Amino acid sequence: MPVIEVTNLHKRYGTTVAVDDVSFTVEEGEIFGILGPNGAGKTTTVECIEGLRRPDSGTVTVLGLDPTSDRGQLRQVVGAQLQESELPENITVAEAIDLYASFYPNPADPAELMAELGLTEKRDTRFEKLSGGQKQRLSIALALVGNPKIAVLDELTTGLDPQARRDTWQLVEKVRARGVTIVLVTHFMDEAERLCDRLALIDGGRVVAIDSPAGLIGRVASEQTLRFRPSSPLDESVLATLPDVTDVTRDGAHYIVTGTGNLPYTVVTTLAAHDVVAAELRMDQASLEDAFVALTGRALDVEAA
Amino acid sequence: MSTLTKITTVESKLFLRDTTSAVMAFALPVGLMVVFGSIGLGEGDTEQNISGAFLPVMALALSVAILAFSVLPTVLATYREKGILRRLSTTPVHPGNVLAAQLLVNLAASVVAAVAVLVLAAAAFDLGVPDNGVGFLIAFVLTASALFAIGLLVAALAPTGKAATSLGMLLFFPSMFFAGVWTPGDLMPSWARPVRDVSPLGAGMEALQKSWDGGWPDATNLVALVVVAAIAGTVAAKVFRWE
Known part of the structure; x- marks a missing residue:
């Protein structure tokens, strides 16, 4: 109650x-x-x-x-x-x-x-x-x-x-x-x-x-982003074909993998299977602040329409 | 211990810790007595129609006026400004208790200052005691009521503690003038004398001097004090805001 x-x-x-x-x-x-x-x-x-x-x-x-x-x-x-x-x-x-x-x-x-x-x-x-x-x-x-x-x-x-x-x-x-x-x-x-x-x-x-x-x-962000530098060269398609991954891009030596679900686990185990270590691994998740901006922004858009 | 007693105890400690209010209330009347008593103002002047009671009455009335016009409204307006009254209104205790406690503390300080002046007048300057004690007491109570009612009105109207101090001072100086603090007895210009008879501080001081000299206060003075107390008190109660 x-x-x-x-x-x-x-x-x-x-x-x-x-x-x-x-x-x-x-x-x-x-x-x-x-x-x-x-x-x-x-x-x-x-x-x-x-x-x-x-x-x-x-x-x-x-x-x-x-x-x-x-x-x-x-x-x-x-x-x-x-x-x-x-x-x-x-x-x-x-x-x-x-x-x-x-x-x-x-x-x-x-x-x-x-x-x-x-x-x-x-x-x-x-x-x-x-x-x-x-x-x-x-x-x-x-x-x-x-x-x-x-x-x-x-x-x-x-x-x-x-x-x-x-x-x-x-x-x-x-x-x-x-x-x-x-x-x-x-x-x-x-x-x-x-x-x-x-x-x-x-x-x-x-x-x-x-x-x-x-x-x-x-509600606003189901996607997560992983950024890392592979310890040895790796074909992007290995990651891009994984079920949870939606996008793979390269930024110099770094890979940026975007996806949903259990993304970190999927990516890290796949890398391990190819004897690659993810160095400088960083994970970005939406914060409450992102959620707030997205939610209030959307609300304002609805009113404008 | 009842809530009001508890709050009053705390407020009296705070009053004594605030050096300005303590100095204003106690050092000022004592200082006035000592300085002006030493230069012989306490002897009066029959030619200018100045009673020997003028000095102690002035010292006493000014100390009440400072407490009522300045100390009390400044504290209350500051309490409101800082959200202290508002904070209290979220507890089971009404903030009116703080207002009552502040009034009690300042009235008590007025009485202490008055007693100090009386003792000093009798013991150090040979000015004796009020000949009409009952009249003096009545005059004191009415003077304090009128002045504190005005102080509550200042507290009700002033948006901040600083504004209350300024407003209090703005009232204090003309009050002193019309009470004849600088122009006692017949030294006061004749056009200002009717104002003295009815202005709160003037009426109060006249009533106190008359009783000191053995007479009864004039009805004009007493009625003026009662009217001021009633009107200022009522308006203050109407317009006072807790936040």
Whole structure:
């Protein structure tokens, strides 16, 4: 049974349509990504889930609650990490976590939470003195301190350096391991690909596709490309006639083989049978980014037609 | 511990950690007392109709005015600007608790500053104590209510913390002028005196001085304070935005 159901959500600010028509469901225990470019309507969508905004039309149900009319109950079970939300500059890490813990009926143990998020050493550090990564960890701690069933994380790693981003990703996986369902808003393809079980691609206030990262990639690109330099001369036709291969071209000493299915296995075993080793072997697969460009591009073409 | 108590405890720590607000609230009135008390302003001037109560009342009222016009609105507008109030509205606690806690902390600071001024006036400058204690208390409560209601209005209208500071200062200087801070007693030009009687800081200071000297505050002053508090407070409540 889904824990979040969004059906035909529509929200406008004045004459600007922020969310045109968005529907999706989030299952218990998964990391559900909402991926799209800036201004696609991602944040507005999750703000309707968090009860911060009232939809103009459509319905949102979170754990059986209506975020607008059952806001009081909703806030006890949904933890939020807001985009660009800060804390008073002089509050310490421990004070902030203690304070937020006091807001909830069954809070997590602040000391344990700090330890889990690697904030124990920083417990007496003021918010303004924290690094970007530490601020985000504190922000996650505050989203989790009420022991929520669902955590909504909006643009979690924006502005973080690569190491802090990777650390934050591990943290999100740890949170999910505690049984918390996670809704992750991001415009980073690599983040979505790495973390999400399923994703909704949103563009221009509409859902373009919902699938697993691999499923989305598979929709646009079934082909893979192998590039290698054979250790000894080899007739191209040996590869070109293989069942999975669609194309073989040469680029100087390198061969570029395009194909589908179990292409790497087929090619490498065939080469081995001819006593050829594939040197400098590289495999290119479509990424989520390719999928996104292809999917949104196609959607735009359809509208134009 | 109730949520409001907890938030108030944290907000008071933050208030004390912010050097600007602490200096404004406590060092300013004490400094005014020491500097002007030493040059004899505390003795008053019967010729210019300046009461001996002018100095302590001014020190006390200015410290309340700084807290109300500048410190409180700056903090609240900054909290809104930085999404702190918005973040709170995703928890089971209403952000109104932070507003209430901030008011409590600043009112408490006003009281502490007032007590410091009173102690200093009596102990160091031989200015005695307010002769009409009850009148003085009433005048203090109404002055604080009017000034803080204006501060809440500033917090409601200012889009950013910096804007709140500017707006607060913009109110503060004319308020000081019309309260006769630079032109006490009959030194104030006669055209400005009616404004002094009803402007929040002026009315407040007149009511406080009158009580200090043993009388009861004028009805004009008290009504002016009540009206300002009611109107500014109501409008602030109407237009205040959490995000």
